[in-house]
Amino acid sequence: MALGTTSLSQATFVVVDLETTGASPNKGAAITEIGAVKVRSGEYLGNFESFVNPLSPIPDYITQMTGITDLMLAKAPVIDEILPAFLEFAGKHNEVIIVAHNAPFDLSFLKSAAKELDIMWPKYKTLDTVTIARQVLTKEKVPNCKLQTLAQYFGTTTQPNHRALDDAKATTEILHGLLERLGSFDVNTVDALMEFAKTAAHIQRQNYWGLSSI
Template sequence: MSTLLQETTFVVVDLETTGASPKKGAAITEIGAVKVQGGQIIGEFKTFVNPLAPIPLYITEMTGITDLMLAKAPIIDEVFPTFLEFAGSHNQTVLVAHNAPFDLAFLKSAAKDLNYAWPTYKTLDTVTVARQVLTKEDVPDCKLGTLAQFFGTKTEPNHRALDDAKATVEVLHGLFERLGSLEITTLEGLLDFAKTAAHIQRKNYWGLSSI
């Protein structure tokens, strides 16, 4: 049976980190997530995470997050199970992120480090969808800030986890309107579209705009 998009529960997540990759020792400093269904927000999750290491200056300059702000924050061991509880069952939830491979890499790395089995969530990358439904005439690139401006989001992205997650929710809903004109109204249709879009974009890698 097909699941209508308006009946699907999406958890839109955004992370702030100390660097670009957990493989290079970077760690999560902030998690923000918004749970939505039928265009309505039904839950929010926000927490700082103490990375147990100094934050590079360029990260502080970009996010405004300082070592002092994280000094008394919980460590990932405490935060991760709470986040999974918020996200819910992989049978009922679709995880969404802007540039999802980045966020998923950190979440899956945390799961591995903490000996958690990562739930087999269906996932959606708003970058992938945007690159397929918007043209260069619409937007010069698919950065979150650019898409937020294009769709006129109420929340302005600012490199803070919850605000960026909220902006991504609005971008997601804007993309859904575009997909409706393509008669994509079900979760299965959306995931098939995103999978095909990702394949097309990989084949044309050098033609992609930066995020």
């Protein structure tokens, strides 16, 4: 069965979260930690977790936020070793969906690292839980779609703490909560989910720029 026609209840999701030295790889920031969870049908299939030596000092404000120090990363593997291991964990592009909270952020770092290492980034289907949450949850239910806010709303057992694996675990629980609500939108397959996400992102861009009152 093609991934697109797979029912959401049988789809395999790889939920990933990164910690980094800054906001953008285009400004010299690098990955310091990768955490990921693989799930299908609500069942946890495995975890991936590793520090990454960014080969540059961590800004103080990042250490204050994450608790990750230069000393903790001194003997950690570099991205050259970790990215191939992560891609092996994630699996084939036609078998899994990559999920992240504010996915453009995480994917920008992963794709930038792949480019630097001359690794062809797989053509994964990707999903941003922020985009889905904004479309299925009203402002009466949540004041914003920050990870901490959604974790509180869904009552996740793992609390976000700016550490990659814990944040990935919390995002996984949020993903399951969102998927449960998508049935009322007649979203039951991977293709329908991708189309819903695409439409939701378009609507949100229109609202952001004041082009629509929807």
